[in-house]
Amino acid sequence: MERIDPLLIATAQSKQAIAARLRGNSRMAWLACGLALGWLAFDAQLSGQELRLEIVPEWEGNPVVPGETVSSERVSGMSLSRVDGLLSRLGLRRADGSWLESDRWHVYFSAEKRRLTARADGLPAEEFQAIRFQVGLDAETDASDPQEWPADHPLNPSVCGLHWGWRSGYVFLALEGHWTPAEGKSSGFSYHLAGAEKPMTVELPVTFSGGQPTTIRLGMDVAKILAAGDVVRESSSTHSRSGDSLAATMKARVSRSFRVKTIQSDLYQMADSAQPRARPLPSGVTPLRLSISERLPKVKLPEDNPLTVEGVELGRQLFNEPRLSRNNAQ
Incomplete structure (x- = not known):
């Protein structure tokens, strides 16, 4: 799984600001940070949740296993050894019709390498x-210098292996494999779809709430792109050169090859400070219910120090108090 640029850049900036503040604080400020833990956990819920996308390469509804024969009535002995691609420009349509978009979202997925999950914060x-x-990719990114990307970035050639060394630009989708023609001798095929002039845009209706971490599984039917295998009988390759009609036809099919399989929201463990305890809360104090993803370790709040709205606010004020910092400024 790879971390993708956030949908809301402010989320990443707030994390950087917190890290900078921690580096400059004195020992007394660390105590204040301890009191602020409840505020930080609560603030994490407000600043934005995680969206996970899981890409599932399929052949007519069945998962594709690299190297294994797929069931096809039109071609025999067909298998896929490579299903690799690049995704970008994630967008989510709000109820009012406007779009929440990120032009910094880049994903490299690969069936062979089992890199099929990406996320956006x-x-x-x-x-x-x-x-x-x-x-x-868009035209500007496609034409960019591939060596400018960080070593672990999805667009770095050492990561994705999808940048053409003999020509500029990236391969957007690579489909490779083998099949057995009527004469019985195995034959290979290689289809590399590229070119930003005709974007392969996928838009799918899906209803979900962003108030909690969400996973959307997307099926990608390779059989639709290869016309259930008819393509391999017509031509064994394409490299998306100018005027290549096969590449244009396959690119048009890519946009129709995706579907939403499932939508799942994370379950939460409930750290509820309102549970009965030996020491009742003082009057005028409001208990705080904190929801934490079940992916995180189980949280156990101390019974003699319950989490309250007022306590979280106190922690926030202490965390932001300049007099508790080393230089009386942070």
């Missing part, structure tokens, strides 16, 4: 009705 607590993304 900063999902706000809103209602969404559709998801949109592009298979491939």
Whole structure:
């Protein structure tokens, strides 16, 4: 799984600001940070949740296993050894029709390497009705110097292996494999779809709430792109050169090859400070109910120090108090 640029850049900036503040604080400020832990956990819920996308390569509804034969009535002995691609420009359509988009979202997925999950941070607590993304890159990114990307970035050639060394630009989708023609001798095929002039845009209706971490599983039917295998009988390869009609036809099919399989919201463990305890809360104090994803370790709050709205506010004020910092400024 790879971390993708956030949908809301402010989320990443707030994390950086917190890290900088911690580096400059004195020992007394660390005590204040301890009191502020409740505020930080609560603030994490407000600043945005995580959206996970899981890409599932399929052949007519059945998962594709690299190297294993797929069931096809039109071609025999067909198997896929490579299903690799690049995704970008994630967008989510709000209920009012406007779009929440990120032009810094880049994903490299690979069936062979089992890199089929990506995520975006900063999902706000809103209602969404559709998801949109592009298979491939915009013209400017496609023409950029590939060596400028960090070593672990999805667009670094050492990571994705999808940049053409003999020509400029990236391969947006690579489909490779073998099949057995009528004469009985195995034959290979290689289809490399590229070119930003005709974007492969995928838009799918999907209704979900952004108030909690959400996972959307997307099926990608390779059989639709290869016309159930008819393509391999017509031509064994394409490299998306100018005027290549096969590449244009296959790119048009890519946009129709995706579907939403499932939508799942994370379950929460409930750290409820309102549970009965030996020491009742003082009058005028409001208990705070904190919801934490079940992916995180189990949280056990001390019974003699319950989490309250007033306590969280005190922690926030102490965390931001300049007099508790080393230089009386942070």
